[in-house]
Amino acid sequence: MNASGSHSAGWKSVVLRYETLLFVVLVAEWFFFYHYGTTTNRRGTVVGFGTLDRQFDILRHSCEIGLLALALTPVILTAGIDLSVGSLLGLCAILFGKLWHDGGLSIPAAAALTLVAGALGGGLNATLITRLRLPPLIVTLGTYSLFRGLAEAITHGAVTYTDFPAGFLFFGQERWLGLPTQAWLFALVAAAIWLLVHRTTWGRAFRTIGFSPEGARYAGLPVERRVAQVYVLAGLIAALAALIYTARLGQAKADAGTGYELFAITAVVLGGTSIFGGRGSVTGTLLGVAAIAVLKNGLACLPVVIRLNAAEEMSGLLTGALLLLALTGSVLPKLWSSFRSRHRRT
Amino acid sequence: MAAASPTPSPLLSLRRAAKSYGGVRALRGVDFDLRAGEVHALLGENGAGKSTLIKIITGAHRPDAGEITVAGRTLDGLTPALAQQLGIACIYQSPALFPDLTVAENIGLRLEPAGAMRRVDWGARHRRAAQLLQQVGASIAPAAEVRTLSMPEQQLVEIACAIGAGARIVVMDEPTASLTQREQERLFTVVRELRAAGVGVIYISHRLEEIFALADRVTVLRDGQSVGTHGLNEVTEAGLIKLMVGREVAQIYPPAESAPGEPVLTLRGVGCAASGVHGVSFEVRAGEIFGVAGLVGAGRTELARILFGLTPADAGEITLNRERLAPRSPPEAVARGIAYVPEDRRRHGVVLEMPIAQNMTMAVHRRLFPGGWLRGAAEQGLARDFIRDLAIKTAGPDAPGGSLSGGNQQKVSLARWLATQPRLLILDEPTQGVDVGAKSEIHRIIRQLAKDGLAVIMISSDLPEVLGMSDRIGVMRGGTLTAVLPGGSPAAAVMAAALGQNERPDPA
Ligand SMILES: Nc1ncnc2c1ncn2[C@@H]1O[C@H](COP(=O)(O)OP(=O)(O)OP(=O)(O)O)[C@@H](O)[C@H]1O
Numbered sequence: 113m114n115a116s117g118s119h120s121a122g123w124k125s126v127v128l129r130y131e132t133l134l135f136v137v138l139v140a141e142w143f144f145f146y147h148y149g150t151t152t153n154r155r156g157t158v159v160g161f162g163t164l165d166r167q168f169d170i171l172r173h174s175c176e177i178g179l180l181a182l183a184l185t186p187v188i189l190t191a192g193i194d195l196s197v198g199s200l201l202g203l204c205a206i207l208f209g210k211l212w213h214d215g216g217l218s219i220p221a222a223a224a225l226t227l228v229a230g231a232l233g234g235g236l237n238a239t240l241i242t243r244l245r246l247p248p249l250i251v252t253l254g255t256y257s258l259f260r261g262l263a264e265a266i267t268h269g270a271v272t273y274t275d276f277p278a279g280f281l282f283f284g285q286e287r288w289l290g291l292p293t294q295a296w297l298f299a300l301v302a303a304a305i306w307l308l309v310h311r312t313t314w315g316r317a318f319r320t321i322g323f324s325p326e327g328a329r330y331a332g333l334p335v336e337r338r339v340a341q342v343y344v345l346a347g348l349i350a351a352l353a354a355l356i357y358t359a360r361l362g363q364a365k366a367d368a369g370t371g372y373e374l375f376a377i378t379a380v381v382l383g384g385t386s387i388f389g390g391r392g393s394v395t396g397t398l399l400g401v402a403a404i405a406v407l408k409n410g411l412a413c414l415p416v417v418i419r420l421n422a423a424e425e426m427s428g429l430l431t432g433a434l435l436l437l438a439l440t441g442s443v444l445p446k447l448w449s450s451f452r453s454r455h456r457r458t
Numbered sequence: 459m460a461a462a463s464p465t466p467s468p469l470l471s472l473r474r475a476a477k478s479y480g481g482v483r484a485l486r487g488v489d490f491d492l493r494a495g496e497v498h499a500l501l502g503e504n505g506a507g508k509s510t511l512i513k514i515i516t517g518a519h520r521p522d523a524g525e526i527t528v529a530g531r532t533l534d535g536l537t538p539a540l541a542q543q544l545g546i547a548c549i550y551q552s553p554a555l556f557p558d559l560t561v562a563e564n565i566g567l568r569l570e571p572a573g574a575m576r577r578v579d580w581g582a583r584h585r586r587a588a589q590l591l592q593q594v595g596a597s598i599a600p601a602a603e604v605r606t607l608s609m610p611e612q613q614l615v616e617i618a619c620a621i622g623a624g625a626r627i628v629v630m631d632e633p634t635a636s637l638t639q640r641e642q643e644r645l646f647t648v649v650r651e652l653r654a655a656g657v658g659v660i661y662i663s664h665r666l667e668e669i670f671a672l673a674d675r676v677t678v679l680r681d682g683q684s685v686g687t688h689g690l691n692e693v694t695e696a697g698l699i700k701l702m703v704g705r706e707v708a709q710i711y712p713p714a715e716s717a718p719g720e721p722v723l724t725l726r727g728v729g730c731a732a733s734g735v736h737g738v739s740f741e742v743r744a745g746e747i748f749g750v751a752g753l754v755g756a757g758r759t760e761l762a763r764i765l766f767g768l769t770p771a772d773a774g775e776i777t778l779n780r781e782r783l784a785p786r787s788p789p790e791a792v793a794r795g796i797a798y799v800p801e802d803r804r805r806h807g808v809v810l811e812m813p814i815a816q817n818m819t820m821a822v823h824r825r826l827f828p829g830g831w832l833r834g835a836a837e838q839g840l841a842r843d844f845i846r847d848l849a850i851k852t853a854g855p856d857a858p859g860g861s862l863s864g865g866n867q868q869k870v871s872l873a874r875w876l877a878t879q880p881r882l883l884i885l886d887e888p889t890q891g892v893d894v895g896a897k898s899e900i901h902r903i904i905r906q907l908a909k910d911g912l913a914v915i916m917i918s919s920d921l922p923e924v925l926g927m928s929d930r931i932g933v934m935r936g937g938t939l940t941a942v943l944p945g946g947s948p949a950a951a952v953m954a955a956a957l958g959q960n961e962r963p964d965p966a
């Protein structure tokens with residue numbers, strides 16, 4: 113009866129359903145914290161979840177991880193992975209601070225050079241993966257340590273760059289047109305990545321490579337070039353995230369962005385992108401980022417969590433649980449249909 | 459008719475079997491019988507439901523309705539394990555071996571009892587594999603990794619497994635689609651031996667001459683329904699085609715009309731050490747179909763891979779339209795106007811997870827999507843045109859490639875490269891697994907492209923096809939081109955050249 117286009121409708125509606133589901137979870141989560149998270153902390157100040165300040169705080173905090181998640185979406189679509197983005201964020205933050213503070217460059221010049229450095233860092237990953245044909249997991253595990261190690265070597269693990277001019281801090285601490293400034297940058301990058309992934313032949317190539325690298329090669333697609341570009345782009349966005357991070361905290365330290373890569377990967381996978389490549393969407397990633405950000409910040413507002421002083425632990429625990437739930441959720445329909453067909457006539 | 463025959467109860471019988479995939483009704487109530495010691499052919503257009511029927515018999519899919527009787531047991535569905543237990547073995551359309559394991563390991567996995575802590579007797583395993591491979595007449599080393607084997611070689615390994623398992627019912631889904639005459643004859647010998655031993659063989663093929671040579675009875679499927687079972691002495695080729703397609707199909711090859719023009723492609727002493735090709739020289743002219751014949755493993759696909767930039771040449775010189783051609787990657791070859799329809803459609807020809815439309819436009823991104831922006835309407839239009847022109851049986855342009863029957867996947871793979879409007883079209887087994895109606899349509903298209911001035915290289919193991927379609931025939935043996943024969947040469951001459959019989963008598 114639904115013969116025409118039943119496949120595409122079927123698989124599209126699965127994605128839609130998953131994304132809708134995630135959206136519903138997000139909204140429910142938000143209202144839960146809105147309701148239960150309004151309280152005062154031990155020092156007697158209001159840390160209500162529902163306050164506008166708190167919401168903007170959430171937005172500010174999620175921009176950097178959000179950017180990394182956006183950077184990782186094309187990577188994971190090609191069935192690759194990049195563990196080094198968090199470390200690269202740290203290295204770029206240090207480079208930026210050093211170029212400005214010690215190198216005497218203007219902020220725009222230092223920022224531009226930092227972006228170039230990020231792209232070069234991504235280029236290193238790309239070269240190792242496409243030229244030497246090493247698995248992305250191994251390569252980026254190596255650069256994960258390498259980039260962080262460089263950042264620590266540059267600062268001898270002690271130097272922290274501070275005293276950035278107000279014009280720069282504006283990007284991390286102020287509002288523009290009613291919203292935190294970095295939220296606008298984030299939206300811009302999100303729109304660009306969305307277009308790239310869903311509206312261009314590049315995005316199509318990423319998916320094809322993710323599904324079948326051999327199939328893509330036989331179709332005449334420039335497989336190596338596309339894979340390389342995905343990692344360079346990830347490096348570039350990590351550098352942008354480093355700038356925003358520095359502007360938000362007003363300081364550049366070697367440990368900037370530690371562990372962010374794991375949150376970013378979690379967000380992407382939670383957003384429905386298949387770790388095996390090919391399937392996924394930018395919208396899903398954005399929802400995944402939001403779900404994690406709300407969870408993390410909302411928990412910090414729950415009275416019981418404040419009493420136990422366990423916000424970090426709880427958010428780690430629940431993020432992990434959510435991720436496992438998302439992963440099993442994506443195979444549930446398959447399990448269900450095989451169960452049904454097995455028991456239909458016995 | 460069948461009721462009157464005094465034959466004993468069949469090995470296997472299927473009653474009113476039905477199966478749907480989503481909205482597609484692949485089988486709608488099929489009856490089928492297999493007797494001991496017979497070769498029973500299954501015939502039908504692409505997408506008629508042959509593979510689906512097979513999957514029900516092997517327990518890979520469960521029927522929605524109907525019942526199966528095997529060895530006196532009536533069941534409403536099988537599981538793969540139960541089917542194996544009942545002595546059913548299957549050689550699928552696409553071999554299902556583990557590519558990273560050796561041939562002996564693959565055979566061992568199928569035939570040896572399972573058990574995690576079991577000790578492996580490597581010597582026995584290799585001896586057994588070697589013996590089985592010899593039985594099917596394959597010169598394959600048991601220690602070879604399966605990934606290094608060509609498709610037909612993998613098929614022979616599958617057959618060796620079936621024989622080793624002592625199967626009572628052997629199912630072969632297009633086993634000869636890419637076998638050449640010589641391997642085919644070996645396979646036929648194996649099948650006849652099986653029949654003589656009382657095994658029931660279900661044999662699917664689109665090549666009617668094979669069915670007449672081998673089968674005892676034939677069941678014709680059309681649109682998921684059986685349109686009759688006949689003894690092969692009761693029917694003619696034309697009659698079978700009519701049963702299958704519902705109309706008459708001319709089985710003649712379209713003739714060449716104009717004389718070939720300028721040389722488009724010239725090879726001089728081309729070789730590639732990595733793929734064992736050496737000293738290949740020939741030229742292909744505009745408007746010419748250059749057929750390439752040879753045995754499996756003669757280096758035909760390897761030659762195509764060189765021209766397409768997949769394994770760059772390291773010796774000799776290639777020119778395309780008088781300019782040097784040395785593609786180091788497929789994009790370079792595509793940019794020069796080369797198209798390659800590969801042999802292995804499931805791994806290389808189609809991306810199974812992606813929609814048909816996206817598969818078809820994959821090689822024309824630049825032309826169809828200026829600036830890199832996807833244009834859904836243009837894509838859908840192109841896909842609809844090809845679905846209509848090549849009579850691809852599918853739910854629509856958005857159906858994933860993996861949901862198509864084998865022959866229809868082949869058509870999608872062909873459409874992808876026709877869409878590029880190439881200057882040189884390399885076809886590697888272009889009609890493998892394609893039904894007679896579509897085959898003559900593809901032949902007509904290839905000839906039309908040649909008439910429009912394209913140079914075509916057509917690698918094919920289907921000897922009548924090579925003989926009928928080619929303007930000239932290059933024969934490859936042992937990694938090099940040993941002879942170029944004029945079109946219309948007798949089959950015996952081509953076979954002799956492929957076997958190298960003019961130089962020394964063949965030991966086998
Ligand atoms: N997994 C699947 N999902 C959806 N549709 C399917 C699936 N497998 C087969 N079909 C559909 O069922 C029909 C019968 O397919 P089947 O593979 O049995 O054909 P066939 O007779 O073997 O054809 P061919 O000669 O091309 O191999 C086709 O229309 C096909 O598109």
Ligand SMILES: [Mg+2]
Nearest residue numbers: 508509863864
């Ligand atoms: Mg089939």
